[in-house]
Amino acid sequence: MAGYFSNDWDGLLQEEMSLPYYKKLRSKLAEEYRSETVYPDPHDIFNSLHYTSLEEVKVVILGQDPYHGPGQAHGLSFSVQPGVRIPPSLKNIYKELHEDVGCPVPESGDLRGWAGQGVLLLNNVLTVRRGQAASHQGLGWERFTDRIVRLIGERERPAVFMLWGRHAQEKASFLDGSRHLLIASPHPSPFSAHRGFLGSRPFSRANEFLLQNGMTPIDWCRTASLDADDPSDGRAAAALGASGSERKAEASGRGRAQDGR
Secondary structure, eight states: OOOSOSSTHHHHHTTGGGSHHHHHHHHHHHHHHHHSOEESOGGGTTHHHHHSOTTTOSEEEEESSOOOSTTTOOSSTTOOOTTSOOOHHHHHHHHHHHHHHOOOOOSOOOOHHHHTTTEEEEESSOOEETTBTTTTTTSSHHHHHHHHHHHHHHSSSOOEEEEESHHHHGGGGGSOTTTSEEEEEOOSSTTTGGGTTTTOOHHHHHHHHHHHTTOOOOOTTOOSOSOOOOTTTTOGGGGGGOOHHHHHHHHHHHHHHOTTO
């Protein structure tokens, strides 16, 4: 059972991925990918972990679930693939980024540049049906991402947790706010951003905390990746942690399921 990830998450999450709840989740997702259009592509589900190892994590930006429109989600919370129109939530993030630290508003919604600097772009739920927000809540992803957040919280080195929205903030219950910086605010969606996300200054607060704890601050203005290599390339083995036969079965149904990509 090796090779899910090419970094330290591999050994840390193998046991979690062998538990009965995760096997049930994996089975349900295989069925969903065969019969429905589900985002992101199964090979992109764990991109947040591929791009940012546990050792590298300085900041966690925790969202709710992936974008549910065609071609948007690629496994990093709030990020979209190059060339895709910037979604409203990300527009508000960029607005706050500009107001907080003065960065020019990026033209691309690709946030891999943040991921490459130690920003874990994690959603509470890692998959979603096309056009149906929150459709995969309750399948088991919440428990899996709880484990990820706990592993970060248990490290000796402190981190910044940006908890955007109610579902993300539920994870604060098992984080030590005296050691880590917890920045809780409403979700940056147009429906809630004006209730406290805008003006919350998460980016400057994060960097102040990192500097106070002897860490290099994040260059928040560098959103796009400088490395064209995709760490998820060739990682079919990581898709859901499935066995070879299961992956073949999933792949045969993916052509029917991915009509919106």
